[in-house]
Amino acid sequence: MTKHTTQWYASWFDTPFYHILYKDRDHSEAQLFMDNLTQYLNIPEGGSILDLACGKGRHSVYLNSLGYDVTGIDLSENSIAYAKQFENDTLKFEVHDMCKPYLQQFDAVFNLFTSFGYFDREEDNLNTIKAIKTDLNSTSFGVIDFMNSEYIIDHLIPEDTKTIEGIQFHQKRYLESGFIFKDISFEYQGSAYKFQERVKALKLEDFEALFEQAGVFLLDVFGDYKLRKFQSKSSERLVMIFK
Structure with a gap:
């Protein structure tokens, strides 16, 4: 799920x-x-x-x-x-x-x-x-x-994984339609979670x-x-x- x-x-x-x-x-x-x-x-x-x-x-x-x-x-x-x-x-x-x-x-x-x-x-x-x-x-x-x-886009890390409190957070970053996106996915107690951050690249x-x-x-x-x-x-x- x-x-x-x-x-x-x-x-x-x-x-x-x-x-x-x-x-x-x-x-x-x-x-x-x-x-x-x-x-x-x-x-x-x-x-x-x-x-x-x-x-x-x-x-x-x-x-x-x-x-x-x-x-x-x-x-x-x-x-x-x-x-x-x-x-x-x-x-x-x-x-x-x-x-x-x-x-x-x-x-x-x-x-x-x-x-x-x-x-x-x-x-x-x-x-x-x-x-x-x-x-x-x-x-x-x-x-x-x-x-x-401008600096963030030039130094964007496309993908990485962080393990915090036993949770592996997979993060993907990209620029699309003038927004900087970060897709975050992880599993916790048998459930899969997906969230997305989106900030306008002002x-x-x-x-x-x-x-x-x-x-x-x-x-x-x-x-x-x-x-x-x-x-x-x-x-x-x-x-x-x-x-």
């Missing part, structure tokens, strides 16, 4: 297998990024931050430990249920669609770790940026941390067009978590600051 889904962002994120596959993400790198970003933006002490597509809350929890009032939102009910164990007076989590405004204004709105460009509807890319604009106050900044698609110029349509202004572009200058051929990340 094979269990699968095509609406991957609504169900793959809600499985325990997603978190097993990506359990070894570099937390120290994420914390360094948050340190650099909050210092660069000069967010006021005790300032409020909205973390869009927060997952299980790793960025939100760390930002809160730095003294910020943080709200994390995500479409995954399981991820938010897990994150809620970390809640306190200045940290809360809620199931919410980031394509829609949260209807509260913040000192900063973060969308981190390529949590953008996977929507079934093309217009939701623009809707998300418009929603971020609505949730910014007059002095705050929006941040989108996306992959550098480049800087694509974001610039979206920002113009949304009426926001791109202020800075960085190429990594140390906030070094963006280079289209060699930077691994595309970190955009706007308001």
Whole structure:
């Protein structure tokens, strides 16, 4: 029996297998990024931050430990249920669609770790940026941390296998119709599973067009978590600051 889904962002994120596959993400790198970003933006002490597509809350929890009032939102009910164990007076989590405004204004709105460009509807890319604009106050900044698609495509590993917690994850990656796909297949307790990740291969110029349509202004572009200058051929990340 094979269990699968095509609406991957609504169900793959809600499985325990997603978190097993990506359990070894570099937390120290994420914390360094948050340190650099909050210092660069000069967010006021005790300032409020909205973390869009927060997952299980790793960025939100760390930002809160730095003294910020943080709200994390995500479409995954399981991820938010897990994150809620970390809640306190200045940290809360809620199931919410980031394509829609949260209807509260913040000192900063973060969308981190390529949590953008996977929507079934093309217009939701623009809707998300418009929603971020609505949730910014007059002095705050929006941040989108996306992959550098040009670099990723040039360095795409077509196929590999990872064994984590006894599960062999077979991964196939390819570019098709302007999207980067990853097909993930594995067996667990006698059942075969297949999932697919799909992210639109947006480049800087694509974001610039979206920002113009949304009426926001791109202020800075960085190429990594140390906030070094963006280079289209060699930077691994595309970190955009706007308001």
